[in-house]
Amino acid sequence: MSTRAVVSTASADPRTGGMRSGAVRRWSRWAEPALVVLALAACWQAVSVLDVLPREDFPPVTAILQALVSDLQTSELWAAVGASMEAWVLGMLVVVSIGVPVGMLLGASSISYRMSYLTLEFVRTIPGIAALPILLFIYGIGQDLTVSFVVLAALWPLLIQAMYGMRDVDPVAIETAKVYGVGHIRRVLLVDLPSCLPYLSTGLRLSGTFALIFAIATSLIVGGEGLGAEMARAAVVGDRPLLYARVLLTGLIGLVVALGLTTLERRTLRWHVSQRGAQS
Amino acid sequence: MMRASDRDDRPTPTESGFAMPIATASEPTSEQNSAATAPRNAQERPVVLEARHLGVTYGRGRSAVTAIGDVSFQARAGEFLSIVGPSGCGKTTLLKALSGLLRPTTGEVRVNGTPASGVTPGVAMVFQEYTRSLMPWQKVRANVEFPLRGTGLPKRELAARAAKALSEVGLADVGDKYPWQLSGGMQQRVAIARALAFQPNVLLMDEPFASLDAQVRGDLEDLLLHVHARTGMTIILVTHDIDESVYLGDRVIALSHRPTRVRTTIDVDLPRPRDQIHTKALGGFIDLRTRVLELIVAERSVDPDS
Amino acid sequence: MIKKLIGPATSLAAPVTLVAAWWILSAGSTSPYFLPLSDIVDGFQQTWTTERMEDDLLPTVRALGVGFAVAVVTGIATGVALGLSARARRDLRPITEFLRSMPVVALVPIGLVVLGPGQRMEAALVAFAATWPILVSTSDGVRAADRVMIDTARVYGVSARRRLLRVTIPAAMPQVMAGVRIAVAAAVGTVIVANMLASSSGLGYLVISAQQSFDIQETWSGLLMIGLVGSVLTCTVVLAERVLLGWHRQYRSLERTAP
Numbered sequence: 143m144s145t146r147a148v149v150s151t152a153s154a155d156p157r158t159g160g161m162r163s164g165a166v167r168r169w170s171r172w173a174e175p176a177l178v179v180l181a182l183a184a185c186w187q188a189v190s191v192l193d194v195l196p197r198e199d200f201p202p203v204t205a206i207l208q209a210l211v212s213d214l215q216t217s218e219l220w221a222a223v224g225a226s227m228e229a230w231v232l233g234m235l236v237v238v239s240i241g242v243p244v245g246m247l248l249g250a251s252s253i254s255y256r257m258s259y260l261t262l263e264f265v266r267t268i269p270g271i272a273a274l275p276i277l278l279f280i281y282g283i284g285q286d287l288t289v290s291f292v293v294l295a296a297l298w299p300l301l302i303q304a305m306y307g308m309r310d311v312d313p314v315a316i317e318t319a320k321v322y323g324v325g326h327i328r329r330v331l332l333v334d335l336p337s338c339l340p341y342l343s344t345g346l347r348l349s350g351t352f353a354l355i356f357a358i359a360t361s362l363i364v365g366g367e368g369l370g371a372e373m374a375r376a377a378v379v380g381d382r383p384l385l386y387a388r389v390l391l392t393g394l395i396g397l398v399v400a401l402g403l404t405t406l407e408r409r410t411l412r413w414h415v416s417q418r419g420a421q422s
Numbered sequence: 423m424m425r426a427s428d429r430d431d432r433p434t435p436t437e438s439g440f441a442m443p444i445a446t447a448s449e450p451t452s453e454q455n456s457a458a459t460a461p462r463n464a465q466e467r468p469v470v471l472e473a474r475h476l477g478v479t480y481g482r483g484r485s486a487v488t489a490i491g492d493v494s495f496q497a498r499a500g501e502f503l504s505i506v507g508p509s510g511c512g513k514t515t516l517l518k519a520l521s522g523l524l525r526p527t528t529g530e531v532r533v534n535g536t537p538a539s540g541v542t543p544g545v546a547m548v549f550q551e552y553t554r555s556l557m558p559w560q561k562v563r564a565n566v567e568f569p570l571r572g573t574g575l576p577k578r579e580l581a582a583r584a585a586k587a588l589s590e591v592g593l594a595d596v597g598d599k600y601p602w603q604l605s606g607g608m609q610q611r612v613a614i615a616r617a618l619a620f621q622p623n624v625l626l627m628d629e630p631f632a633s634l635d636a637q638v639r640g641d642l643e644d645l646l647l648h649v650h651a652r653t654g655m656t657i658i659l660v661t662h663d664i665d666e667s668v669y670l671g672d673r674v675i676a677l678s679h680r681p682t683r684v685r686t687t688i689d690v691d692l693p694r695p696r697d698q699i700h701t702k703a704l705g706g707f708i709d710l711r712t713r714v715l716e717l718i719v720a721e722r723s724v725d726p727d728s
Numbered sequence: 729m730i731k732k733l734i735g736p737a738t739s740l741a742a743p744v745t746l747v748a749a750w751w752i753l754s755a756g757s758t759s760p761y762f763l764p765l766s767d768i769v770d771g772f773q774q775t776w777t778t779e780r781m782e783d784d785l786l787p788t789v790r791a792l793g794v795g796f797a798v799a800v801v802t803g804i805a806t807g808v809a810l811g812l813s814a815r816a817r818r819d820l821r822p823i824t825e826f827l828r829s830m831p832v833v834a835l836v837p838i839g840l841v842v843l844g845p846g847q848r849m850e851a852a853l854v855a856f857a858a859t860w861p862i863l864v865s866t867s868d869g870v871r872a873a874d875r876v877m878i879d880t881a882r883v884y885g886v887s888a889r890r891r892l893l894r895v896t897i898p899a900a901m902p903q904v905m906a907g908v909r910i911a912v913a914a915a916v917g918t919v920i921v922a923n924m925l926a927s928s929s930g931l932g933y934l935v936i937s938a939q940q941s942f943d944i945q946e947t948w949s950g951l952l953m954i955g956l957v958g959s960v961l962t963c964t965v966v967l968a969e970r971v972l973l974g975w976h977r978q979y980r981s982l983e984r985t986a987p
């Protein structure tokens with residue numbers, strides 16, 4: 143019984159190897175997850191149509207999809223998506239241009255690192271959302287508010303990762319660079335930055351997902367233009383299928399952003415590992 | 423059968439059933455006494471572990487690696503088998519298959535004459551990557567006691583066994599440290615102590631002394647000989663050190679390159695008890711290690727990679 | 729001895745300096761939004777009467793506590809299950825990826841529709857938001873548990889249950905705790921957003937309504953309290969981590985100093 147577990151991970155089991163051909167396994171790799179999704183959708187549909195849960199609150203999948211399709215054809219929705227994504231992009235630009243240099247600077251010396259890491263670890267756990275009212279005083283409702291809010295909330299993960307990355311730069315590499323008389327700026331570019339890269343890409347992923355949450359949250363809470371405001375509107379009108387459709391769309395956008403950032407992260411990590419392998 | 427007469431000096435497990443727990447034999451038994459009841463001929467002892475046309479292939483399709491081609495051998499009760507072979511030939515894989523951790527792709531492992539399914543009870547294994555086999559969140563003593571916990575053994579007995587095993591490997595006073603606070607060689611000794619405390623019927627060891635300095639290594643080799651003589655457990659030891667394979671073993675099995683087969687089996691007809699100084703000075707010892715070395719050099723010359 | 733004191737001293741230096749700087753720099757502030765810190769502290773004392781705490785702090789803290797506890801339990805349990813089964817991981821991947829990258833605020837309107845306003849909805853949202861970081865890092869940790877360690881336990885005939893409880897889960901523990909730590913921020917943020925959007929009491933409601941009535945002092949009091957709640961929860965998690973993972977801290981520091 144318990145042997146099977148290891149053997150199947152070690153792929154040394156003649157039984158599974160013999161019976162399931164490569165094609166079948168390739169097929170099941172895509173089909174099984176897809177079937178799970180379909181089955182869940184079917185369950186939802188049944189639950190809703192049969193009124194197991196109030197149909198009012200849980201509209202059938204078909205109705206949600208219909209609402210999504212017709213919603214996607216309106217220009218208001220695209221304007222809202224555009225506004226949210228614009229805030230995300232602008233916010234992330236600011237986050238990168240502040241977080242990377244400041245984080246690397248803090249991580250560069252062990253004194254500044256020790257002085258700041260505890261504070262920063264704490265700051266990151268304090269919800270950025272708390273700052274919203276104060277920002278609201280300053281900026282009023284609008285894109286400025288959203289961007290500054292995104293920056294405030296999403297800055298910390300990247301900054302902290304950049305700091306950790308700097309702590310992890312191989313001292314031998316630094317010494318080597320010094321011995322060969324590599325200048326300060328070149329050293330940052332040739333030694334520090336590349337070896338921080340995996341940390342930076344992890345930080346970017348964390349910050350990017352945070353930033354998206356806050357880009358949407360702002361317009362949901364205070365109104366203005368954005369995906370959040372569209373959701374709030376659908377909720378206010380009481381159009382449940384539309385509400386679900388917009389939440390679904392938000393989830394899909396979140397998924398795309400997360401997958402993109404994860405792919406980026408994996409690329410840099412793999413590059414890093416292969417570089418390391420080549421060096422040693 | 424010149425081997426038989428050389429083995430009189432050891433007790434055999436047959437007299438107390440196959441398993442002979444260390445605890446009951448903890449008083450140093452007079453080796454001459456127990457020799458009286460030992461079978462004269464080693465061939466009379468039952469086969470405890472057998473590999474029959476064993477083959478292991480990792481992966482499938484184009485990326486498949488045949489680690490073991492076709493390996494067959496028998497280990498009799500109380501026997502000390504040394505296995506040598508070129509690096510990467512599948513020695514670790516072989517031990518995993520013998521212990522039941524890994525199911526062979528072809529052939530089978532037989533335990534006491536019946537085909538093995540799953541992990542064989544009463545087997546202990548000292549892994550090559552000993553650092554990774556110790557649990558960093560448990561202190562040394564807890565690591566040694568770990569396999570015994572949950573077996574219904576009384577707490578006192580359990581603690582006593584662990585303490586004894588630790589002192590046997592010369593680590594009586596580090597029980598309250600974490601494994602990672604010890605040197606590599608000490609960690610390896612902890613892993614050995616854990617195996618000894620378990621009092622297995624069959625002990626599998628994967629290059630256990632590879633990272634130790636010569637002094638400690640010699641001491642531990644002798645400890646192993648002593649434990650073997652006292653308990654009569656079956657030991658299968660993988661090593662890349664030819665002197666060690668001859669010094670410790672009753673037989674040396676030399677493996678070929680991948681796909682791995684048994685190249686030769688060499689009977690080691692050196693008298694026991696053995697000791698570092700005298701055994702290694704014997705003419706027979708030198709002849710044997712020369713033979714094993716020749717085999718390995720010959721194997722190296724057909725190495726496809728070098 | 730001295731070294732022991734210097735360690736915490738340097739890490740405390742930064743926050744102390746920051747607060748001191750804030751105090752001094754804001755002392756003469758006439759900006760309507762950035763009050764002198766002394767005024768904020770005064771306001772904090774005035775705002776947080778016992779009554780106020782019962783009305784606005786307690787509901788939030790309760791929802792937060794319940795939701796977070798649920799998240800820890802479900803996150804670890806599901807994470808372990810997914811970490812053990814490659815097939816479950818693969819088959820559920822579209823769902824887990826979708827749900828975990830779902831910006832949790834988007835669920836507030838649905839939570840309102842389904843559960844109505846109140847602590848039940850808040851706790852449910854907190855649980856949802858905080859589960860994912862824990863689940864994902866637990867699953868990673870379980871997967872990364874050392875093969876050799878598990879094989880060792882198997883050879884010695886340790887039962888599957890004990891292997892899971894005594895080897896796999898302890899080995900995954902550092903990563904589990906890292907996930908729990910990330911979850912704190914998600915949980916506190918979520919409860920505040922839910923408060924802001926859908927409640928008539930609670931911390932989030934307090935700051936938003938104070939903001940809307942331009943009561944700046946009270947807004948700051950609310951902010952300070954939110955920060956405090958977040959800090960206390962983080963402290964609790966860090967303490968739990970110290971107790972559970974005492975070995976790991978030393979282990980890691982040893983690895984760091986080793987060449």
Ligand SMILES: Nc1ncnc2c1ncn2[C@@H]1O[C@H](COP(=O)(O)OP(=O)(O)OP(=O)(O)O)[C@@H](O)[C@H]1O
Pocket residue numbers: 152480481487488489508509510511512513514515516550
């Ligand atoms: N889990 C695995 N998956 C795929 N291939 C493996 C796996 N484990 C081992 N191998 C391959 O099988 C072969 C034998 O490996 P094994 O570790 O058994 O050799 P070894 O004789 O113990 O080597 P060494 O002397 O270095 O300890 C190697 O070529 C190795 O690459």
Ligand SMILES: [Mg+2]
Pocket residue numbers: 513514515550628
């Ligand atoms: Mg090996």
